Amino acid sequence: MRAVLSAFLIFALAPLAAAQTFETEATHAVIYDVETDTVLWSHNGDEPMPPASMSKLMTILMAFEAIDEGRLSLDDELPVSEEAWRRGGSASGSSTMFLDVNSRARVDDLLRGIIVQSGNDACIVIAEALGGTEANFAAMMTDRARELGLTSASFANSTGWPDPQQRISALDLARLAAIIIEEHPDLYEIYAEREFxxxxxxxxNRNPLLGVFDGADGLKTGHTSESGYGLVGSAVRDGQRRIIVFNGMGSERARASEAERLMRASFAEFAVYDLFEAGAEVGRAxxxxxxxxxxALVTSEPISVGLSRAARREMSVAVVYExxxxxxxxxxxxxxxxxxxxxxYDTQRFPLVAAAGVDRKGMFGRAADALVHLIRG
Known part of the structure; x- marks a missing residue:
């Protein structure tokens, strides 16, 4: 028999009106709260997608980690190979920081070339320095992403150039951005630079939020014909940091408009709601x-949910057990x-545990219970 117990009446709010679901024209999108690691809203957020230049976040993370570990220095000068110049530089006609072939470039400049200018040439220089070849570096990127729990990620190159193996979900991009922000705060400041x-x-800098949305300080745009126009953006207001990720917009103008709309909504229309502290008694079984x-049934850890304010008004909470x-x-x-x-929103389930151990009755007690159970059917 399935028993269902109503949760505390604090959650039994009378619906004011039918909650309107939040929508977007993007093919994939996520709104993410960094402090609580909470997804406030998702549209195909778990589905791997072509990230275009947004995959440069992983290239940058690899460089930041190498700097922290002493394998790279901001003052190091790295060689610009013909491969980097031809495939990623001005000869390709794509995003570039205009490195000269067979020259050397400081790591400090290369980071800005990737972050501010989205330079494919700078990405390949970093990739060859850390991985020997770009292909080997891409395998390193994939391995590191999996170590970090970004299970949707696979990389074929350092730049985001179209490839069937270049995939990552919007949610994993949000978590990747959060890692960069939280683990490398000093280097992250480069993302707020407006020009180089x-x-x-x-x-x-192509980020349409910089200088437009108060508190915006990163991160990365992306565009290919396969992916459409996308953005990983982050901003802080009143001590709260939100990250938005979206992809598949039809134009640069549409991307700019959607970036501002989603970021404003992330603070104005969504919130993290704390339901129970760890160890709180929720009901009885x-x-x-x-x-x-x-x-007694208690929580094993704090329980919070991210919801739109409209959906919160129609949220239902119940204790369910067999x-x-x-x-x-x-x-x-x-x-x-x-x-x-x-x-x-998808239904969310949180485990509840027994607050104390309870032994089985003795033989006569079990016999009496069995008889009562038989009589009651």
Whole structure:
């Protein structure tokens, strides 16, 4: 038999109106709260997608980690190979920081060439310095991403150039951005720079949020014919940091408009709601043949959910378990779940554990319970 217990009445809010689901024209999108590692909203956010130049975030993370570990220095001068110049530089006609073939470039400049100017040539120089070849570096990128738990990620190159193996989800891009921000705060400041001049050529940061949205300080745009126009953006307001990721917009103008709309919504229309602290009693579960009739159900960790404010008004919370639960029950056993549902969101389930151990009744007690159970059907 499936037992369903209503949660505390604090959540039984009367719906004011049918909650409107938040929508976007992007093919993939995520709104993410950094402090709590909470997805506030997702549209195909778990689906691997072609990231275009947004995959340069992984290239940059690899460079930042090499600097922190002493394998690279900001003052190091790295060689610009013909491969980097031809495939990623001015000869290719693509995004470039205009490195000269067979020259040398400081790591400090190369980072800005990637972050501010989206230079493919700078990416390949970094890749060859750390991996020997770009292909080997791409394999290193994939391995490192998996180590970090970014399971959707696979990389074929350092630049985001179209390739069937170049894939990552919007959610993993958000988590990758959060790692860069939290683990490398000093180097992350480069992402807020509005322009960079190299080789006498002045180029401007393509992030449409910089200078438009108060608190915006990163991160990276992307565009190919396969991916459409996308962005990983981040901003801080009132001590809260939000990251938005979206892809598949039809034009640069549409990207700029959607970037501002999503970022404003991330603060104005979405929030993280704390439901229960760790160890909070949420309900009780009926026991079968236990020395106690029931047992308290408690949370094993804090429970929070990210929702739009409209969906929060129609959120429902319930304790669900298959019961009565047969004894014996050990303290800490997962015997129920807290189920949270809201319009436009997937159902979320959180484990609830027994607050104490309960032994099974003795032989005569079990016989009496079995008789009562038989009589009641």
């Amino acid at each position: 001049t190299y080789n006498g050529i002045r180029q401007f 009926e026991l079968f043949m236990g020395r106690e009739a029931d047992v 019961g009565p639960v047969p004894a014996p029950v050990a303290e800490g056993d997962v015997i129920a779940h807290l189920v949270v549902e809201a319009p436009g």
